[in-house]
Amino acid sequence: MINKELLLKNLRNVPDFPVKGIQFKDVSTLFKSPVCLKMMVDELYEIYKDKGITKVVGIESRGFVVGGALAYKLGAGFVMCRKPGKLPAETRRCTYMKEYGEDSIEIHSDAINSQDVVLLHDDLLATGGSMKAAMNLVKEFRPRKIYINFLIELRIEGLIGREQFEGVAEITRLLEI
Numbered sequence: 001m002i003n004k005e006l007l008l009k010n011l012r013n014v015p016d017f018p019v020k021g022i023q024f025k026d027v028s029t030l031f032k033s034p035v036c037l038k039m040m041v042d043e044l045y046e047i048y049k050d051k052g053i054t055k056v057v058g059i060e061s062r063g064f065v066v067g068g069a070l071a072y073k074l075g076a077g078f079v080m081c082r083k084p085g086k087l088p089a090e091t092r093r094c095t096y097m098k099e100y101g102e103d104s105i106e107i108h109s110d111a112i113n114s115q116d117v118v119l120l121h122d123d124l125l126a127t128g129g130s131m132k133a134a135m136n137l138v139k140e141f142r143p144r145k146i147y148i149n150f151l152i153e154l155r156i157e158g159l160i161g162r163e164q165f166e167g168v169a170e171i172t173r174l175l176e177i
């Protein structure tokens, strides 16, 4: 069973990081706790164990931690979505708008096939820009189905993160703050 209070207690808030005005939700304090790490992976396993997931796609870099452990537990493969220039073989790239300027993410061109059922995973949903870019990349492979998970959904007035995925992919999160 998930204990949301315990998870929230172990999540560190860092004010004004990386720039003034941002309340940074530092999941490293959740990852370093053996109890919290296990609780998150076990809970996600319960949610996704019967969905036929064949690939978990983690978004760099905090999406690699729970994503990798979950892929192992689900008996699925693990795929990395990375910042440009990090993946060594042929890649596909998606460029998206951030609050200030542009950013891009890449995935290996042979990472997914049309038989896959994909679970996209990241630590936190804010504007949804990075997950939408990752989803668009994954969609190009025409997998059988796409699921999306975040550990944390940030609910801030004016943020439309979740709305971008409604009707497109089933989305879950463990904590909402």
Ligand code: AMP
Residues within 6 Å of the ligand: 022, 023, 024, 025, 026, 059, 060, 062, 122, 123, 124, 125, 126, 127, 128, 129, 130, 131, 154, 161
């Ligand atoms: P977004 O694309 O706006 O949904 O931002 C999500 C990505 O940025 C995730 O990979 C998060 O790790 C990171 N991120 C954005 N805002 C925060 C925040 N307030 N605290 C921690 N991580 C954040």
